[in-house]
Amino acid sequence: MNLSDQHRQFLIICSMGALSGIVFLDETVVGVALPAIRDELGLAHDTAHWIINAYFLTLTCFAALGGKCIDMFGLRVILAISTPIFVASSIWAGFTNSGSALITARVFQGVSAAFIFSLSQAGTYLAFPKDKRGYAIGIYAAISTAFLAVGPIAGGLITHFLSWRWIFWITIPVVLLSAIFALLVWRQPEESSLSRSRLDTMGVALMLVGLTGLVYALMQGARLGWSSFIILGSGVVGLLSLFFFGRYELRQSKPLIDVSLLRHRPFMSAIYPYIIAEYSVIATAVFFPIYLQDILDFTTAQAGLALIPAVLPFPLVSIYIGRLADKIGSRRIVLVGTLLGGVVTILLAVLLPFKIYPPLAVLLLLWGVAMSCTIGPARRLASHVATLDNQGQLSGTIVTLRLLGATAGVAASSALLTNGFPIPSVFLLTGMLLLTSFVSTYFLMKG
Numbered sequence: 001m002n003l004s005d006q007h008r009q010f011l012i013i014c015s016m017g018a019l020s021g022i023v024f025l026d027e028t029v030v031g032v033a034l035p036a037i038r039d040e041l042g043l044a045h046d047t048a049h050w051i052i053n054a055y056f057l058t059l060t061c062f063a064a065l066g067g068k069c070i071d072m073f074g075l076r077v078i079l080a081i082s083t084p085i086f087v088a089s090s091i092w093a094g095f096t097n098s099g100s101a102l103i104t105a106r107v108f109q110g111v112s113a114a115f116i117f118s119l120s121q122a123g124t125y126l127a128f129p130k131d132k133r134g135y136a137i138g139i140y141a142a143i144s145t146a147f148l149a150v151g152p153i154a155g156g157l158i159t160h161f162l163s164w165r166w167i168f169w170i171t172i173p174v175v176l177l178s179a180i181f182a183l184l185v186w187r188q189p190e191e192s193s194l195s196r197s198r199l200d201t202m203g204v205a206l207m208l209v210g211l212t213g214l215v216y217a218l219m220q221g222a223r224l225g226w227s228s229f230i231i232l233g234s235g236v237v238g239l240l241s242l243f244f245f246g247r248y249e250l251r252q253s254k255p256l257i258d259v260s261l262l263r264h265r266p267f268m269s270a271i272y273p274y275i276i277a278e279y280s281v282i283a284t285a286v287f288f289p290i291y292l293q294d295i296l297d298f299t300t301a302q303a304g305l306a307l308i309p310a311v312l313p314f315p316l317v318s319i320y321i322g323r324l325a326d327k328i329g330s331r332r333i334v335l336v337g338t339l340l341g342g343v344v345t346i347l348l349a350v351l352l353p354f355k356i357y358p359p360l361a362v363l364l365l366l367w368g369v370a371m372s373c374t375i376g377p378a379r380r381l382a383s384h385v386a387t388l389d390n391q392g393q394l395s396g397t398i399v400t401l402r403l404l405g406a407t408a409g410v411a412a413s414s415a416l417l418t419n420g421f422p423i424p425s426v427f428l429l430t431g432m433l434l435l436t437s438f439v440s441t442y443f444l445m446k447g
Contacts, residue, residue, distance in 0.1 A: 138322015156304020
């Protein structure tokens with residue numbers, strides 16, 4: 001297409017934001033519909049949570065591989081392959097009639113979404129010069145988090161008035177149109193080049209076994225017994241696999257995940273709050289709707305609408321925060337976000353037992369502002385540690401670490417509930433983690 005650089009950049013950021021938004025939508029839209037899916041398919045509570053965590057596990061394990069493939073084969077090739085797989089798995093998920101089939105479909109959704117999400121972040125970064133990336137990431141975040149905002153509302157309304165099956169089908173036209181626009185307007189930057197390194201399949205296998213083992217032990221421990229052979233074996237295999245994964249990656253010249261970044265103080269000061277913020281987002285998106293429906297007796301539609309205060313700040317303030325980050329830097333904004341988020345989430349845990357929604361809505365609004373101050377600026381800080389040639393790999397590494405937070409959020413929160421702890425404990429733990437990220441980030445940045 002014959003477009004000016006400015007128009008091309010605008011179309012790229014819109015398509016990349018929408019592609020990322022589809023991944024966000026699939027993360028949050030299922031949370032509100034989960035009780036209805038659980039009841040219709042006759043699933044146990046812990047089994048139902050695998051519908052969410054199967055998606056996150058595969059998304060986490062394949063995100064870095066997606067980033068590596070972008071560096072090797074280019075954005076167009078990866079987008080042309082991953083989009084049809086995502087569409088097909090979404091159709092399959094909507095037609096399933098058993099928990100096992102739905103979980104399997106979610107696995108394929110997660111694999112394809114991993115590639116889509118990695119390329120959306122890398123494409124956003126590559127399309128803009130360094131002095132405009134804060135603004136670009138702000139637009140990207142505003143578009144993608146608009147889908148995050150729509151997710152709980154759409155999930156509640158669609159499940160209530162149509163069927164939970166439609167929550168998987170509504171993404172199809174959006175992802176197809178966004179992918180077509182991206183394929184038409186994308187142009188590889190002249191200063192970047194494709195890598196010729198090999199795919200790290202061993203790294204993917206070790207990470208997949210490690211994370212699956214740990215998450216399975218955490219989520220099924222209460223049901224099978226913490227001292228059972230299956231749970232202990234799963235946990236040990238998971239830990240050993242992750243240990244060997246770290247050792248293996250350190251020896252690679254072109255690693256799947258650059259583990260050495262975890263020793264890099266500026267990177268850790270950005271990525272740790274990013275991980276914990278994602279933990280908080282998923283814990284809130286999945287378990288607050290469960291509280292509303294199981295404790296306050298809200299319908300799915302009411303639960304979706306009740307989450308509006310939490311998600312509304314994401315699309316409204318992201319561009320402003322991106323511009324502010326370009327002017328004053330991202331570090332102070334991240335610190336404000338983690339501190340505010342921690343305090344607000346602990347207050348939320350304190351007020352939940354009183355079963356009064358209006359004060360919870362105020363806290364959800366403040367929480368949304370806090371997460372907007374954390375996620376975008378922290379991502380911007382973390383992106384500055386790689387050259388243009390390695391943005392695909394860095395994007396995959398950042399996405400993987402972010403999704404570790406999401407996977408941990410579902411697994412740890414599910415473990416608390418299946419072990420008899422009340423829902424407020426989910427938010428108490430989340431708030432404490434946000435405060436620890438504030439403290440650690442402050443000292444890492446200071447050092």
